Amino acid sequence: PRTIRTCKDRRQLCGVCYSRMKHRIKRLDFNVAYACNLSCKGCISLSDFDRRGVESLKDIQEQCATWSKILDPSVISIFGGEPLLHPRIEKVLDAIRQAWPDAVIRLITNGYLLRRHDPETWFKFGSLEMQVSIHRHDHEQMITKEIKRIVSCRKDWQATRSRLDGHRQLELHSKDLTIYKSKFKTFVMPYRLEDGELKPFRSDPVKAHSICGSPDTPILYRDRLYKCAPLPNILELDKGKHYKYEGVAPDGDIKSIVDNINKPESVCAMCPDNKDHSIDHFNKENVHVKDID
Numbered sequence: 001p002r003t004i005r006t007c008k009d010r011r012q013l014c015g016v017c018y019s020r021m022k023h024r025i026k027r028l029d030f031n032v033a034y035a036c037n038l039s040c041k042g043c044i045s046l047s048d049f050d051r052r053g054v055e056s057l058k059d060i061q062e063q064c065a066t067w068s069k070i071l072d073p074s075v076i077s078i079f080g081g082e083p084l085l086h087p088r089i090e091k092v093l094d095a096i097r098q099a100w101p102d103a104v105i106r107l108i109t110n111g112y113l114l115r116r117h118d119p120e121t122w123f124k125f126g127s128l129e130m131q132v133s134i135h136r137h138d139h140e141q142m143i144t145k146e147i148k149r150i151v152s153c154r155k156d157w158q159a160t161r162s163r164l165d166g167h168r169q170l171e172l173h174s175k176d177l178t179i180y181k182s183k184f185k186t187f188v189m190p191y192r193l194e195d196g197e198l199k200p201f202r203s204d205p206v207k208a209h210s211i212c213g214s215p216d217t218p219i220l221y222r223d224r225l226y227k228c229a230p231l232p233n234i235l236e237l238d239k240g241k242h243y244k245y246e247g248v249a250p251d252g253d254i255k256s257i258v259d260n261i262n263k264p265e266s267v268c269a270m271c272p273d274n275k276d277h278s279i280d281h282f283n284k285e286n287v288h289v290k291d292i293d
Contacts, residue, residue: 029079033080067250084113110132111143123174131182150177156175199242202270217261
């Protein structure tokens, strides 16, 4: 029979190292900001509602310390809102890198606020990816200028063009940084708006899951784990009126979420099961830039 051995930090049980007991997953979204500099109709983070503030650095550091013992993601996406609104975004990236030294960190941004940062900043974190989403055709040149400012810091770039889930993407690869300039164009609206209230579609969950934009990515939001990014945002605004779901705490049933990653569940019925409810984010009528428009 296998004997129980105790390792130096006393985190070994039944001969299985604690690190091997962590849940290995492909992707994890980590919410660090609620506010956004855009107001986009149908946004999965509900930027077209009155969302304010960011997660405190202290809370982010505590979540990193806790969840890095539970989850082992290959890619961690820094999510919002707009992450670049966080006044200590560099410290945020440092905390996440220290907690998950082997993960790829992906910063999700609309790019407008890159102008506030020294472009050298983004080469410091190792295996950093920056996904810059173009939301309006008439502002693409402005965002491209900021990307070029970063690119000018290095000479070892390799460029490729690709399509991701049918969306166009320019990839720029350097030793310490990869930039994705992504044009998603349309987003499926994750809720119905009726009399000013958010309401679920009550659709076929299997069909709804089949057109989901991020079917395999749970999100860490206020120290709880949720199946997908729209869920905690909607729940926070709904306040229990029309949606019934609870995120999982660090000492909760994490396995129930991990085992159902990329699988349809009853909660998927909250979203539409067809793309008739897609919103065109190249149309400036659907995307308002708060400090420009």
